[in-house]
Amino acid sequence: MTTQTYSNQDIRAPFSVTDLNHQVKNLLEISFANVWVQGEISNFSRPSSGHWYFTLKDEKAQIRCAMFRNKNLKVKSLPGEGDKLVISGRVSLYTGRGDYQLIVDTLQPAGRGNLHQAFEQLKKKLLKEGLFDEENKRQLPSFPKHIGIVTSPTGAAIRDIISVFGRRCPMIELTLFPAQVQGEDAAKTLVQAIRSANEVPDLDALIVGRGGGSLEDLWPFNEESVARAIFASTIPIVSAVGHETDFTIADFVADSRAPTPSAAAEQLSPDQQELAQTIDNLEQRLEDALERYLLSKSRIIISLTERLKPPETMLSEKLRHVQDLSRRLMSSLQQRLELHKNTVDSQLQTLRIYSPLHQIEAKQARVTHLHTRMANLTGRHLAGKNEQFAITLAKLNAMSPLHTLARGYSAVVDKENRIIKSLSQTEPGQSIKVFIEDGSIGAKVTELDPSGRIL
Structure with a gap:
């Protein structure tokens, strides 16, 4: 027997069996989260829990499978021993025993996937x-x-x-x-x-x-x-x-x-029975409707018969009605004639009022009246204007230069007929013209005397 010695550096902290199984389970479920596997079923069991447990195998290997109740309820037919299936699911590990297994989501007979x-x-x-x-x-x-x-x-x-x-x-x-x-x-x-x-x-x-x-x-x-x-x-x-x-x-x-x-x-x-029942119902409804219709018409006939009178009575009533209509017609004609007569009289009166001769006479009278008023107004207006003219004329004469000349004054202008009102406007030797009441006198300035004013 050979003994091998390890140093402290070679020894690492060991896994517990539970930890190892959990880590392997996680790795399997992550790496094989959704796989499809084809094989032959064997050792099928269905305990009271409703879950299915079986083995899926081929010629060289096998794997345990579990299909829980919530998944297998969707399967239409129960699989049997030796059936070839195509299964989808995830690879997992039963940590309690360390058994590697396939958790099945769906299963179907082999070949149905392609179909x-x-x-x-x-x-x-x-x-x-x-x-x-x-x-x-x-x-x-x-x-x-x-x-x-x-x-x-x-x-x-x-x-x-x-x-x-x-x-x-x-x-x-x-x-x-x-x-x-x-x-x-x-x-x-x-x-x-x-x-x-x-x-x-x-x-x-x-x-x-x-x-x-x-x-x-x-x-x-x-x-x-x-x-x-x-x-x-x-x-x-x-x-x-x-x-x-x-x-x-x-x-x-x-x-x-x-x-x-x-x-x-x-x-x-x-359904012939339903059709027969429907036809019977329609037939009964038709009979009821026909009976109601005939009953209604019978009542109308009875009512009309009761209202029907003998021909002599009806003729007498019609005659009275015709006579009444005749009287109402004559009365209406008389009323209409009277109305038309009043209308004609009113229109004749209107014609008289609006006759051209009447209007001409009225217009002539108005023209005469207006002519008289115009003559009076014109006379008064002319008299006022004459009086106003006389006053204005008197004022004008009072202010007229001619009136001033008539009182013995004169007006002196230069050769451009500009009135000379100051010594500054003339000079010795300048030709000037002097206006008096009955004419004008040509002269020349010989002397300028500022002291020679009229007092």
């Missing part, structure tokens, strides 16, 4: 092209006479459809357009059956469907060729594929979806 992806891709494509738009959906007939059925002639779906129609409305004609509903050639036969149905002139609606099955069994109804055949149909189509929880591309393209073939038959078949 699901193809389903979603086609669904998005056709949705974008408008094949699912409500505006393209056609109204189903309320009272169809002839229904076409595209399904397998040997399947349970055709028996269920025939049974429902026979029970609810057996007078509706049914025509089967046989097609394969699963397998490689199913889509081709479905398309051909839909096209054949569209060549029948009197079909009112078409049921396209089959009974339940796996995703693989229902896959022909997810084929693009089938979807486009349904969309191109001129006949309203009800899609009835599988069970209520099954959805196919055909369901989205069809004019209506039924959860089952039987439900599709119920959609298109009015």
Whole structure:
């Protein structure tokens, strides 16, 4: 036996088992938070807690798996021993035992993942092209006479459809357009059956469907060729594929979806008992309405009969009415004549008032009166103006230079006829002109004497 010696520097603080398991668990859950694993199931158990525990294995390895109750409730069918599955989930560690395990979120049979992806891709494509738009959906007939059925002639779906129609409305004609509903050639036969149905002139609606099955069994109804055949149909189509929880591309393209073939038959078949009851109700309502109508008319006839009088009485009443109308007519005519006479008299009086001769006489009288007033006013005005003129003339004469000259004064001007009022305006030898009352005198200045003023 060999003994190895370690120095203090080589020894680190050890993990506890719990700490180690927790750290490994964290590393696993972070590194493998969402993984997809394919394998074969074994050792499946379902305890009273509702959780599922099983082993997923392949030829060389295996891993424990746990799918808790809140997740496995969404799984449609219980997995069995030996089933090949595709699982999604996270890798974890059960710290109590140190067991490495896969916590499962979803599981599905192997191969369904690719189908699901193809389903979603086609669904998005056709949705974008408008094949699912409500505006393209056609109204189903309320009272169809002839229904076409595209399904397998040997399947349970055709028996269920025939049974429902026979029970609810057996007078509706049914025509089967046989097609394969699963397998490689199913889509081709479905398309051909839909096209054949569209060549029948009197079909009112078409049921396209089959009974339940796996995703693989229902896959022909997810084929693009089938979807486009349904969309191109001129006949309203009800899609009835599988069970209520099954959805196919055909369901989205069809004019209506039924959860089952039987439900599709119920959609298109009015219940004969309900129709009979409705007809009975309408018949009773019609009888009641007719009875009320006849009763009302009878009462009117009775009332009119009671009001009907003998011809002699009616003639006498009409005669009295005519006489009364005659008297009222004569009275009305007299009143109207009197009214018109008064109107004419009033208009004649108005004509007299507004006669041209009368107006001319009135205007002549007014002209004479105005002429007299004008003459008087003119005389008084002229007398006042003459008096005012005399006063103004006297004032003017008093202020006139001529009046001053007449009193013996004179006015002296230079050769430009400017009046000389100061010695500063003249000089010796200057020619001047002297104005007196009866003329003017030419002179020259010989002397300037400032002291020679008139006192």
